[in-house]
Amino acid sequence: MVLIWHEGALGDLLISRLALGALREKHPHEEIVLFARSEARYLLLKAGLVDQAYPTSLAVAQRFKNVARLYLFAQRPEAFSFLNPLAQTMVSVSTRPLRPQHLALQELEALGFWPSRLALFLQENKAMGRKVILHPGSGGRFKCAPPSAWRTLGALLKKEGFQISFLLGPAEKDLLKEFASEETILSEDLEGAVEQLNKAPFFIGHDSGLSHLAAALGLYTFCLFGPTAWWHWAPFGYTVAMVKRCQCLEKGLDPHHCPQPCLSEIRAEELARIFLDLSTTARWNHHLPKASGYNPGFVDNWGSVRKKAVEPQEAVVAAEEPRDSGKSGVPELGIQVVEVGEEHFPKG
Known part of the structure; x- marks a missing residue:
């Protein structure tokens, strides 16, 4: 039996689906039990990445004493020494970026095992049509474009024949008044959000857990980044990261305290143009490969999955952009990058 303990929130847990897929392949005959703080654990169970799933409860975990191995995913693994008695061996995987690469790839390297295929999707998205x-x-409003930009974006896409719905989570009830005249859905829980996302082939959002959820469910996901590092956190699958370069990020400044947030002047017309260009081109493979089990993999014109040599981890400046992918994206994760707007400089 193998235990996995994951302390991350929604986006963090979904980023780790590649690592969980690798552990499924590495331990094919072992029962895998997941303890995760995020409700998304049930999606990983449903996808077959794990065999059992529970909240992060030590009382429940103690039922599984003396297992062969426990994998701990946490920002500060040293704070979880109380888990040591549960397993003969504990492997720690940091969920904090340690080098200039995507966190999902960093986690795979920490495991020392590169799977034959990457578990980019938890399901096949069968939604058709022009619903967006x-x-x-987002959990951090400093990462968000203003509501007026989103209303304008919705109006522009409607003119192009798309059906538009605005989706809000329980922490965003204050935005309801901003979209009172729009078709707006308030999802109080993860299950409700999944139900709504499964009705659409397209999603546009910020750097947020919901964007990671959309990408994991197989939606064509357009994600707006500014003061956070896309190269660490971008959702992956069929994904376009629309990136506004931000000096707050590149100079290591705290974007929470910038008087003029990075995305405050984003132009909805530019976002609409990018969406219209890329959502209707042959860049997307509209037919996921048919494969049994949890791992449909990722094989299309972004490039096939390749094995990669495992390199030792080393601490680096978190905001350093990776030299190998530069502005193009992370092809092995299905991430394409498009720059938007003018570079943001801190004010005040």
Whole structure:
């Protein structure tokens, strides 16, 4: 039996689906039990990445004493020494970026095992048509474009024949008044959000857990980045990261305290143009490969999955952009990058 303990929130847990897929392949005959703080654990169970799933409860975990191995995913693994008695061997995987690469790839390297295929999707998205879900919120409002930009974006896409719905989570109830005249859905829980996302082939959002959820469910996901590092955190799958370069990020400044937030002057017309250009081109493979089990993999014209040599981890400046991918994206994760707007400089 193998235990996995994951302390991350929604986006963090979904980023780790590649690592969980690798552990499924590495331990094919072992029962894998997941303890995760995020409700998304049930999606990983449903996808077959794990065999059992529970909240992060030590009382429940103690039922599984003396297992062969425990994998701990946490920002500060040293704070979880109380888990040591549960397993003969504990492997720690940091969920904090340690080098200029995507966190999902960093986690795979920490495991020392590169799977034959990457578990980019938890399901096949079968939604058809021209429905687009817009998510104008995020856990950190400093990462968000203003509601007016989102309303304009929705109006522009409607003119092009798309059906638009705005989706809000429980922490974004204050935005309801901003979209009172729009088709707006308030999802109180993860299950409700999944239900809504499964009705659409397209999603546009910020750097947020909901964007990671959309990408994991197989939606064509357009994600707006500014003061956070896309090269660490971008959702992956069929993904376009629309990146506004931000000097707050590149100079290591705290974007929370910038008087003029990075995305405050984003132009909805530019976002609409990018969406219209890329959502209707042959860049997307509209037919996921048919494969049994949890791992449909990722094989299309972004490039096939390749094995990669495992390199030792080393501490680096978190905001350093990776030299190998530069502005193009991370092809092995299905991430394409498009720069938007003018570079943001801190004010005040």
